[in-house]
Amino acid sequence: xxxxxxxxxxxxxxxxxxxxxxxxxxxxxxxxxxxxxxxxxxxxxxxxxxxxxxxxxxxxxxxxxxxxxxxxxxxxxxxxxxxxxxxxxxxxxxxxxxxxxxxxxxxxxxxxxxxxxxxxxxxxxxxxxxxxxxxxxxxxxxxxxxxxxxxxxxxxxxxxxxxxxxxxxxxxxxxxxxxxxxxxxxxxxxxxxxxxxxxxxxxxxxxxxxxxxxxxxxxxxxxxxxxxxxxxxxxxxxxxxxxxxxxxxxxxxxxxxxxxxxxxxxxxxxxxxxxxxxxxxxxxxxxxxxxxxxxxxxxxxxxxxxxxxxxxxxxxxxxxxxxxxxxxxxxxxxxxxxxxxxxxxxxxxxxxxxxxxxxxxxxxxxxxxxxxxx
Amino acid sequence: xxxxxxxxxxxxxxxxxxxxxxxxxxxxxxxxxxxxxxxxxxxxxxxxxxxxxxxxxxxxxxxxxxxxxxxxxxxxxxxxxxxxxxxxxxxxxxxxxxxxxxxxxxxxxxxxxxxxxxxxxxxxxxxxxxxxxxxxxxxxxxxxxxxxxxxxxxxxxxxxxxxxxxxxxxxxxxxxxxxxxxxxxxxxxxxxxxxxxxxxxxxxxxxxxxxxxxxxxxxxxxxxxxxxxxxxxxxxxxxxxxxxxxxxxxxxxxxxxxxxxxxxxxxxxxxxxxxxxxxxxxxxxxxxxxxxxxxxxxxxxxxxxxxxxxxxxxxxxxxxxxxxxxxxxxxxxxxxxxxxxxxxxxxxxxxxxxxxxxxxxxxxxxxxxxxxxx
Numbered sequence: 001x002x003x004x005x006x007x008x009x010x011x012x013x014x015x016x017x018x019x020x021x022x023x024x025x026x027x028x029x030x031x032x033x034x035x036x037x038x039x040x041x042x043x044x045x046x047x048x049x050x051x052x053x054x055x056x057x058x059x060x061x062x063x064x065x066x067x068x069x070x071x072x073x074x075x076x077x078x079x080x081x082x083x084x085x086x087x088x089x090x091x092x093x094x095x096x097x098x099x100x101x102x103x104x105x106x107x108x109x110x111x112x113x114x115x116x117x118x119x120x121x122x123x124x125x126x127x128x129x130x131x132x133x134x135x136x137x138x139x140x141x142x143x144x145x146x147x148x149x150x151x152x153x154x155x156x157x158x159x160x161x162x163x164x165x166x167x168x169x170x171x172x173x174x175x176x177x178x179x180x181x182x183x184x185x186x187x188x189x190x191x192x193x194x195x196x197x198x199x200x201x202x203x204x205x206x207x208x209x210x211x212x213x214x215x216x217x218x219x220x221x222x223x224x225x226x227x228x229x230x231x232x233x234x235x236x237x238x239x240x241x242x243x244x245x246x247x248x249x250x251x252x253x254x255x256x257x258x259x260x261x262x263x264x265x266x267x268x269x270x271x272x273x274x275x276x277x278x279x280x281x282x283x284x285x286x287x288x289x290x291x292x293x294x295x296x297x298x299x300x301x302x303x304x305x306x307x308x309x310x311x312x313x314x315x316x317x318x319x320x321x322x323x324x325x326x327x328x329x330x331x332x333x334x335x336x337x338x339x340x341x342x343x344x345x346x347x348x349x350x351x352x353x354x355x356x357x358x359x360x361x362x363x364x365x366x367x368x369x370x371x372x373x374x
Numbered sequence: 375x376x377x378x379x380x381x382x383x384x385x386x387x388x389x390x391x392x393x394x395x396x397x398x399x400x401x402x403x404x405x406x407x408x409x410x411x412x413x414x415x416x417x418x419x420x421x422x423x424x425x426x427x428x429x430x431x432x433x434x435x436x437x438x439x440x441x442x443x444x445x446x447x448x449x450x451x452x453x454x455x456x457x458x459x460x461x462x463x464x465x466x467x468x469x470x471x472x473x474x475x476x477x478x479x480x481x482x483x484x485x486x487x488x489x490x491x492x493x494x495x496x497x498x499x500x501x502x503x504x505x506x507x508x509x510x511x512x513x514x515x516x517x518x519x520x521x522x523x524x525x526x527x528x529x530x531x532x533x534x535x536x537x538x539x540x541x542x543x544x545x546x547x548x549x550x551x552x553x554x555x556x557x558x559x560x561x562x563x564x565x566x567x568x569x570x571x572x573x574x575x576x577x578x579x580x581x582x583x584x585x586x587x588x589x590x591x592x593x594x595x596x597x598x599x600x601x602x603x604x605x606x607x608x609x610x611x612x613x614x615x616x617x618x619x620x621x622x623x624x625x626x627x628x629x630x631x632x633x634x635x636x637x638x639x640x641x642x643x644x645x646x647x648x649x650x651x652x653x654x655x656x657x658x659x660x661x662x663x664x665x666x667x668x669x670x671x672x673x674x675x676x677x678x679x680x681x682x683x684x685x686x687x688x689x690x691x692x693x694x695x696x697x698x699x700x701x702x703x704x705x706x707x708x709x710x711x712x713x714x715x716x717x718x719x720x721x722x723x724x725x726x727x728x729x730x731x732x733x734x735x736x737x738x739x740x741x742x743x744x745x746x747x748x
Contacts, residue, residue, distance in 0.1 A: 193576035202567035202576040204598030205714040224578030233607035340579040370744045
C-alpha cells in the first residue's frame with residue numbers, strides 16, 4: 001500500500017485518479033481502490049444525472065468525482081439566444097473548408113439534426129457549466145475539478161460547504177498561483193506530454209515546481225503516466241499521486257469508437273501533436289490526415305473556443321460513424337485526444353485491472369529503487 | 375552511494391554525467407565523482423587538444439569523455455573548398471534579414487574577420503568531426519558520445535579497440551533501434567524538455583521506451599533533470615543515471631557570457647522554445663527578441679545545418695559582445711541553449727557543489743520514497 005496526502009484526503013486505497021468520459025471507467029477505477037473522475041462536459045445535465053446515478057449504483061459508497069471544462073476565455077454571444085448568436089460568428093470560409101475536407105476523403109453525410117455542436121456551445125458557457133454543477137452537487141461526489149482556468153469564486157465555497165474537494169489542472173506556475181489563491185484543495189500538474197488540453201512544460205519539470213508552490217496542498221502529476229515506473233517517477237518528483245487520462249483509452253469500458261482505439265494500439269509516442277483544430281485551444285491528440293489538412297496552404301486556421309468545436313463536432317460525428325463502418329477515408333481522418341503514452345498501449349483491458357496493475361508495478365518499482373542505495 | 379550499471383561501466387562514484395563546453399565544468403563534475411563530458415564541436419582540433427590536456431591535469435586520472443555533433447543530414451559543398459562553397463549557398467535575403475535585425479536593435483559591428491562561422495562549417499562536416507575525433511583518441515578519454523544521428527561505423531570499432539565507451543543521444547524509438555544496431559554501448563534518452571537539439575517526446579515517456587529497447591545496455595535520462603527529485607524520477611523510470619546539460623549553465627565554471635546567465639536566473643520554465651533559427655535544426659533555447667523576429671511576417675525562415683549556424687554565428691558573437699557591455703538591444707536579443715529546468719535556477723555555484731548536492735538530494739529523496747510503502 002502506498003500512502004500519501006491524496007489517499008488520506010480522498011479516502012482511497014491507491015493514489016491513482018482515473019479521468020475519463022465513460023462511466024464504466026470511473027466505476028472500474030473507483031472499485032479497484034483508485035478514484036474515478038467523470039468528464040462531465042461531454043454530457044447534457046439530464047445525461048450527466050443518469051451517468052452519476054449509474055456510477056453510484058456500481059461503486060457501493062466508494063468515492064468518485066467529476067471534472068468540468070470551464071474556460072476563462074471564450075467567444076461569447078447573446079445570452080438569450082446563445083447557440084444562434086455563436087453560430088452566426090462562424091465564417092462561411094471555415095464551414096466550406098470542413099465540408100471540402102470531408103468530401104475529399106469521401107466521408108458520407110451524417111444523420112440530419114445533430115444536436116451535439118449546440119450542446120457543446122452551452123456546456124462550454126459559464127451558465128451551461130453551472131447547470132452541470134447543479135447536477136453534480138445533487139449527487140454524492142467527493143471531488144470537483146476544473147480543467148481550464150480558475151474555478152468561479154462561488155464554486156469553491158459551494159464545494160466546501162458540501163464537503164467536496166476542489167481540484168484544478170495547471171500547466172504552468174502562474175496558473176497554480178491563481179488557483180491556490182482561489183482556494184482549491186488540490187492541484188494537478190499537467191505536463192505537455194498529456195492528452196487533451198495541455199501546455200508546453202513537461203511533467204518532469206512542472207511537477208516539482210507546482211509541489212513547491214502548493215505547500216501543504218497535495219499535487220498530482222498528470223501527463224506521461226501509464227506504467228508503474230512512471231507512477232514511481234511521479235512520486236519521486238513530489239506528487240502525492242497520479243492523474244491518468246490517456247491510460248483509460250486502452251480499457252474495455254472506454255466508449256471511444258473502436259477504430260480510434262485500433263489506431264491508438266498501432267501508434268508510437270511520436271504520433272501525437274498539440275493542435276487547436278478540434279477545440280479551439282491546443283490539445284494533444286493522435287496526428288491524422290485531419291491535422292495535415294489544417295496545416296496545408298489555404299487552411300483558414302482554427303477558430304477560438306467554443307466556435308471551433310461547434311464548427312467541427314458534426315464532422316467528427318460523421319468521421320466516427322463512417323470509420324465504424326470501415327470507411328477508408330474516415331479511418332485516415334480518425335483521431336481523438338491522447339497523450340504520448342499511446343506508444344505503450346499493447347491491448348485493451350478492464351479498467352480495474354489497469355488500476356491494480358499500475359499500483360502493483362509502482363510498488364515493485366519503489367522496492368527496486370530502494371535496492372540501488374543498499 | 376547509488377550503484378547502477380552506469381557507475382559500473384564508467385567506474386565513477388555517482389551516476390551523473392555532466393555535459394558542457396567548458397573544461398572547468400567537465401573537470402569539476404569528474405572531480406566530484408560524476409562523469410564530465412566536453413562538447414568538442416565548439417572547438418578547433420588544436421583548441422580541443424589544449425582543453426583535454428588541461429582537463430587531464432585537473433582530474434588526477436579520474437574518467438571523463440567527449441561529445442561530438444555528427445549530423446546525419448547536412449548541406450554539402452565542394453570538399454576541396456568547403457567553406458567557400460557552403461557560404462555561396464547562403465541566400466542574400468537571409469544575410470540581409472540578419473543585418474537588418476541587428477541594426478533594428480542597434481547592435482554594434484563586430485571585429486572584422488570572425489573565423490568562427492567557418493570553423494563551424496568544418497566541425498559540422500564529417501571530415502571535421504573526424505579531425506576532432508583523432509584529437510580525442512589521442513587523449514585518455516573513457517567515452518565518446520554523438521548527439522545527432524548514428525555514429526560512423528568505424529567510430530564504434532575504433533572506440534572499442536581503444537577501450538572507449540560509445541554513447542548516443544536519441545529522441546525517439548526508431549533512432550534508438552539504429553543506434554543499438556550500430557553497436558553503441560550506452561544510450562541517452564533525451565526528452566523534449568532538454569536544452570539544445572531535442573525532439574518532441576518528453577523524458578517521462580521516452581526513458582522507459584528506450585530502456586525497454588536497450589536490454590542490458592544502460593540508458594541515461596536527459597532533459598528536465600536538475601534536482602535530486604528529478605534524478606530520483608529518472609532512476610524510477612529505469613535509467614541507470616542522468617545526463618545533465620542545462621544544469622551546468624548555473625555553474626561558475628561555465629563560460630557562457632554573464633548576461634545570458636543573468637537572463638537564465640530570471641527565467642521561468644515557460645520561457646524556452648524549440649527553434650531551428652540558431653543551428654538549422656530544432657534546438658531548445660531561451661526565448662528572446664531574436665526568436666520573435668524570425669517568427670514575424672517577412673522572415674525568410676531558417677536554413678539547414680550548417681548554413682544557418684554559418685549565417686548567424688557572427689551575429690551571435692556581436693550580440694554576446696555588446697550584451698557584455700550592457701547594450702540594451704543586445705540584451706533583448708541575447709539567448710543560449712537551455713532546457714525547461716532553467717526555471718529552477720536560483721544562483722551560480724561551483725560545478726562540483728552542484729554535482730554533490732544533486733546526488734545527496736537524490737539519495738534523500740529515494741529514502742523518502744521508501745517510507746511511502748512502509
